[in-house]
Amino acid sequence: MQRKSTILIVVLFIILAVLVGLGLYQASRPTPVVLQGQMEAQTVDVAAKVAGRVTEIYVKEGDQIEIGTPVMRLDGLEINAKLKQARAAQDAANAVAEKAEKGTRPQEIEMAKQTWQQAQAAAELGRKTFQRVDNLAKEGLLSKQSRDEAFANYAATRDQAAAAKALYDMALAGARPEDKVAALAQAREVAGVVDEVEIAETEAHLKSPVAGEVSSVISKVGGITPQGVPIITVVDLNDQWVVLNVREDYVAQFALGTTFEGKLPALASTDLKQPITFTVYASSVLPDFAIWRATHNSEGFDLKTFEVKARPLAPIKGMRPGMSVLVTL
Numbered sequence: 001m002q003r004k005s006t007i008l009i010v011v012l013f014i015i016l017a018v019l020v021g022l023g024l025y026q027a028s029r030p031t032p033v034v035l036q037g038q039m040e041a042q043t044v045d046v047a048a049k050v051a052g053r054v055t056e057i058y059v060k061e062g063d064q065i066e067i068g069t070p071v072m073r074l075d076g077l078e079i080n081a082k083l084k085q086a087r088a089a090q091d092a093a094n095a096v097a098e099k100a101e102k103g104t105r106p107q108e109i110e111m112a113k114q115t116w117q118q119a120q121a122a123a124e125l126g127r128k129t130f131q132r133v134d135n136l137a138k139e140g141l142l143s144k145q146s147r148d149e150a151f152a153n154y155a156a157t158r159d160q161a162a163a164a165k166a167l168y169d170m171a172l173a174g175a176r177p178e179d180k181v182a183a184l185a186q187a188r189e190v191a192g193v194v195d196e197v198e199i200a201e202t203e204a205h206l207k208s209p210v211a212g213e214v215s216s217v218i219s220k221v222g223g224i225t226p227q228g229v230p231i232i233t234v235v236d237l238n239d240q241w242v243v244l245n246v247r248e249d250y251v252a253q254f255a256l257g258t259t260f261e262g263k264l265p266a267l268a269s270t271d272l273k274q275p276i277t278f279t280v281y282a283s284s285v286l287p288d289f290a291i292w293r294a295t296h297n298s299e300g301f302d303l304k305t306f307e308v309k310a311r312p313l314a315p316i317k318g319m320r321p322g323m324s325v326l327v328t329l
Contacts (some may be wrong), residue, residue, distance in 0.1 A: 032328040035244050039264065041321045042239035044210045045230035048074060049203045054219050059232065071232055072219065074204040086327045119164035126154035212236035238315050242278055242325045244308045245286065248327060254280050254308045261324040267318050278310035
């Protein structure tokens, strides 16, 4: 009986020693460092280039959309009015350019020719009349004043004929090269205005420039949206990454191109295989407000914090931006 008691005491002592040893071993092991990061995804705020009143919204939160999917329509009354004005100005500018290019109409050339011929006939008559008066004045049959009057009439008809000839030559030549260039430049300028208004009209029927999931619809039907203000937010869940704030004494474990494993607690109950492997693609120091300060001024040193970004090897099914990621070092 005494022997059994001795054996029992020895066994208990051994068990106690083992437990004490395990406790000391666990106490001597370093405490694992767990970093908490956050999942992010590419987010795009879709905004219109023009201001207007929202008349229709074609999407809602949670919809999956593609590039070019109609998003909403804005009231385009003002844009339509500007487009009519621009097109009318374009028609006028094109007409002026076409007129300058084609030159004077045949009817106008003929009228200028007839006017010149009439003026030329009047000048010839004036010349002959002056010659007769001049001869008579030389013979003393007419006064000098009559001669001067005949010469003045001849000079006037001669100048009128010269002016009519110049107008006829201009009609034959058409518009000057400078006028043609100016007319064409005006037409191109107005065409640019028309293009600008047509683009604004297109923007009134807003389409998504990116593919993804509609995470929020900011505007409401009937509301006025200013130019450049976001109307909807689209998230591309295929473009995922995790953001970790890492103290600089741990940052060596997150060098560019290295991989690490992390778990998403929010997806623990799903069939997602965890942990998930991530690859580091960016690392940068955070501003001074993120510095880890030493506990005592006389001991240790301040540690900076680095922002580390890493992508999963494949898009994580069920991931939502903002989910936590736990990384054990």
